[in-house]
Amino acid sequence: MKPKSYSLFEAYHYLKRYQLSDSLYLIGAVNAALKYGPKHLITDDLPDEVLTWLGRTTQEHLRFNIYVGATRLARLLLLSGANDHKGSPLSLLDNSLPSAIDVAGFLYDPELETQLNNASSNLTNNILGRIGQIQFPLQGNRLSLLGRAMLLFETLPVQIEGQYSIDYQLKTYFGISVMEFLATGLALWIKCDGSIDYNLDVDTRLDRYVNDNTQAAFLKLSSGTPVDYRKIIRGEQWKVPNKLYDIYFMEPLIQIPAIKVEVSSKLSSGSYVVPQPKYLLDRTSTGIFYLLADKEQQLAKASGQTKKNPFRVYFGEVYRAYVRTQLYQAKSNTTLIDLDEDFDNKNGGKLPDFAVIQGNICVIIEVKTSLLTLKSRAFFEESQMELEIRTGSFKKAVTQLHDFRSRILLKETRDDRFAPIIEVISILAGYEDIFVLNSYLLPMLEVQYGPMTKNLQLACISDIDAIGSLLAEGKPLGELLKKKVGNSEERKWMLDQYLKVHIQQENPVLKQAFSSLLRRFGVDGLE
Numbered sequence: 192m193k194p195k196s197y198s199l200f201e202a203y204h205y206l207k208r209y210q211l212s213d214s215l216y217l218i219g220a221v222n223a224a225l226k227y228g229p230k231h232l233i234t235d236d237l238p239d240e241v242l243t244w245l246g247r248t249t250q251e252h253l254r255f256n257i258y259v260g261a262t263r264l265a266r267l268l269l270l271s272g273a274n275d276h277k278g279s280p281l282s283l284l285d286n287s288l289p290s291a292i293d294v295a296g297f298l299y300d301p302e303l304e305t306q307l308n309n310a311s312s313n314l315t316n317n318i319l320g321r322i323g324q325i326q327f328p329l330q331g332n333r334l335s336l337l338g339r340a341m342l343l344f345e346t347l348p349v350q351i352e353g354q355y356s357i358d359y360q361l362k363t364y365f366g367i368s369v370m371e372f373l374a375t376g377l378a379l380w381i382k383c384d385g386s387i388d389y390n391l392d393v394d395t396r397l398d399r400y401v402n403d404n405t406q407a408a409f410l411k412l413s414s415g416t417p418v419d420y421r422k423i424i425r426g427e428q429w430k431v432p433n434k435l436y437d438i439y440f441m442e443p444l445i446q447i448p449a450i451k452v453e454v455s456s457k458l459s460s461g462s463y464v465v466p467q468p469k470y471l472l473d474r475t476s477t478g479i480f481y482l483l484a485d486k487e488q489q490l491a492k493a494s495g496q497t498k499k500n501p502f503r504v505y506f507g508e509v510y511r512a513y514v515r516t517q518l519y520q521a522k523s524n525t526t527l528i529d530l531d532e533d534f535d536n537k538n539g540g541k542l543p544d545f546a547v548i549q550g551n552i553c554v555i556i557e558v559k560t561s562l563l564t565l566k567s568r569a570f571f572e573e574s575q576m577e578l579e580i581r582t583g584s585f586k587k588a589v590t591q592l593h594d595f596r597s598r599i600l601l602k603e604t605r606d607d608r609f610a611p612i613i614e615v616i617s618i619l620a621g622y623e624d625i626f627v628l629n630s631y632l633l634p635m636l637e638v639q640y641g642p643m644t645k646n647l648q649l650a651c652i653s654d655i656d657a658i659g660s661l662l663a664e665g666k667p668l669g670e671l672l673k674k675k676v677g678n679s680e681e682r683k684w685m686l687d688q689y690l691k692v693h694i695q696q697e698n699p700v701l702k703q704a705f706s707s708l709l710r711r712f713g714v715d716g717l718e
Contacts, residue, residue, distance in 0.1 A: 196299040199434050203271040205294050206264075209287070211273040211417060212452040213280030215464040217288060218261045218268075219385030221245065226383075226468045227333070229254035236384040240283040257292065259329060264295040265444070265466035269420045270437050275454035303434040328445070328624070329469055335656060336476040337377065338701030339513075341708040344369045344479045347512045355505035361479060364486050367408040369479060374400035374712055375409040376475025380468055387449060388462045397712055412482060413474045414463055415447035423447070444470040446481070480506065480622075503560060510622050511544060511558045513652075516700055517659030518545055518556075524665055525549050526608055537605055538598070541591050543617075546609075547662075552669030553612045555595055557588045562621035562628070562649070576632065580639055585619075589636065592617040593643040616672045618686075620650040630683040646676045654686035660698040661690050 197205065220241045224232050229251040234242055248254055268291075281288040348357045358369045367375070378401050379387050387410075421429040423443040424436050444450075448470040449463035458464070465471055483502040491499040518527055526548040528534055536542055543557040562585070579585065596615040598604050621628075628649035637644045650658075661668050675681045675689055 196297045197294050199298065199300045199303070199432065199437060202267055202294050202298050203432065206268050206291060207271040207273045208278050209268065209273055209291070210275060210278045210280045211268060212275050212450075212455045212464055213457050214268055214273070214288075215265055215450060215466045216385050216452075216455070216457055217241070217281055217283070218265045219383075219464055219466045219468070221261050221288075221385075222258060222467050222469070223384045223465075225254060225258045226380075229258065244283050244289075256296075260292040260296045261288075262329060262467045263298075264292050266442065267295050267298070269417050269450070270424070270432070274417070275452070280456075298438070300434055300438065303438065328442070328473065329467070331469070331473070331624075331653075333472060334705050335653075335698060335701045336472055337373070337708055338698070338704035339652065339656075340373055340476040340479070341704040342513055342516065342700070343506075343509055345373070346704060346707065347509050347516070351505075351508055351512055353505045353508060355501050357479065357483065357502075357505075357509075360483060360486075360502070365408060365412055365482060367405055367412075368400075370711060371400045371405045372409060372479060373475060373708065375405040376413075376471065376478070377708075377712075379406070379409065380471045380475060383465050383468045383471060385466075385468075386452075386458050386462050386464050388459065397714070400712065410449055410463065413447060413471070413478060414449035414451060415443075416451050416453075419447060420444075420450065442470070445473050445477075448474050506622075507558075507560045510560055514556065514558050514620060514655050515545065517655050517698075518547060518662060520659050520663035520700055521547070522662070522665035525662060525668070528608065534604075534606060538603070540594065541587070543592055543595055547668065548608060548612065549667060549669040551611045552614045552616070552673055553599055553609065554616045554618060554669055554672060555592060555599075556618045556620055556650075557592055558620050559584055559588060560622045562619070562623070562625065562632075562651075576635060577639070580632070580636055585636070588619050589640050589643055589647070592619065592647065593640075593645075596646070614646075614669070614673055616646045616648065616669070616676055618648050618650050620652075620655055622652055624651045624653050626651075626653075626685055629685060633683065648672065648676065648682075648686060650686050654690075656698050656701060657687040657690040657694065659700060660694045660696070663699050664693075664695060666693050 217238070220237050221244075224234070224237055224241055224245055226233060232242060232245055245254065245257070248257070281291055283289070344357055361372065362368050374397055378397055415423075418429060420443045423446065424440045425431065425433050444467055448467065449465050452458050452460075452462045452464055455462065484500065484506075487500045487502045491497055515529060521527055528546040528548070530536075530542045530544060530546060534542065534546075543555045545556040545558075547554040547556070596617055599609050599612050599615050602610070625632075628651060633644070633647065633649055636647065636649075658668060661671070671690065671693065675684070675686075681689060
């Protein structure tokens with residue numbers, strides 16, 4: 192029998208009967224039990240009924256389905272109009288939580304989906320794009336997230352001279368240093384059992400970086416009320432549901448993972464519920480980027496210089512250095528060229544950032560901080576994305592990669608290292624994780640730029656990490672990418688998904704950065 196589906200308003204009508212904060216706490220407790228993955232349940236400080244319920248299922252894919260479904264339920268509860276002043280909370284004792292997870296899981300709004308499908312010429316990728324942004328962020332490797340953060344906001348900025356100091360500006364604007372932000376976020380995530388408060392008892396070895404002041408600062412920057420949550424999605428018309436935004440806009444819990452409790456029968460005054468601890472870790476890993484980018488944008492707008500953003504300019508240099516660090520893990524079977532530093536550009540013109548040579552195959556990489564705007568990343572709206580790929584950084588990057596690819600194949604580089612090359616694969620790499628770049632965006636680029644996109648792949652930071660891992664193991668990156676771009680189906684796969692079957696170990700650079708982070712905290716054995 193086919194399960195019943197629910198339109199958005201039917202789901203809201205069903206859910207708004209439940210008391211909000213205690214329901215979110217129970218959802219958070221379920222997700223906290225699974226925060227290290229579906230193999231092992233976390234048992235400390237969690238309600239017995241949560242552990243009993245999850246213990247009935249040992250299959251990993253079913254536990255992951257609960258993890259995703261409970262997270263989606265938290266979003267719908269926050270948008271439904273549920274509050275702390277009426278109703279009873281969701282419970283496992285009366286089976287109302289599993290029933291509510293089913294409602295969230297079977298949400299399907301025919302009116303909206305028909306509208307979106309009619310507007311798309313690539314229906315499958317349109318749907319996968321929107322769904323992927325809901326599910327894939329919950330699957331990120333925890334070690335990698337923290338290793339990235341250590342490299343991007345602490346280690347590399349110390350090495351790169353510039354007109355901007357990430358640590359100084361973070362302290363100036365927000366009263367917390369980079370290391371305090373990372374340590375406090377990590378401590379809160381480790382201790383989170385579905386709720387957190389200012390009185391968190393953390394490991395004494397973290398005292399150098401974590402105290403009441405840093406907890407207050409982190410939570411101020413990473414929390415909000417249910418109304419704040421709705422405003423992030425709906426704007427000033429936060430009381431009015433918007434089907435497209437309510438269902439598909441980026442998840443606000445990544446920005447405000449802690450939701451302030453107004454009334455609760457279970458939690459003390461001043462507490463916060465954390466419906467999905469993974470988003471608390473995401474905030475720890477990427478929050479510094481968005482805090483400083485948004486702050487500088489606000490200051491520029493106030494001064495009438497809307498295009499000025501010194502943080503983004505400087506971060507572009509840091510991210511380029513991050514990509515370089517990943518690539519320079521390569522073994523002796525690979526030649527790496529930083530085209531800014533180690534190439535005599537006699538012909539002039541802009542070059543890509545890096546070239547990776549293995550045998551007669553060359554991979555050229557152009558690094559950009561941003562590939563798509565927030566609206567495009569959220570909705571995968573075809574008309575908006577077409578507008579973005581016709582202009583600005585996309586046009587310049589595709590042209591740049593194509594021109595240098597042609598110079599290599601026509602033997603016009605006057606550099607002996609390129610003499611053996613008969614195949615060139617191009618990669619345009621952005622910072623933010625967008626999991627369907629090749630399946631959704633690449634076909635649109637092919638329509639717009641035609642032959643200029645031959646052997647082109649799009650990448651995000653997770654893909655760069657996968658490339659780094661592969662090179663560190665001495666694997667044939669060039670051959671694997673040649674096979675990928677030559678297969679009409681595999682060409683559309685995310686690079687990380689395609690390459691990871693060939694990767695045997697954790698990324699050495701990220702593992703080392705994570706260990707360095709722990710050493711700075713004076714903590715051993717936390718891995």
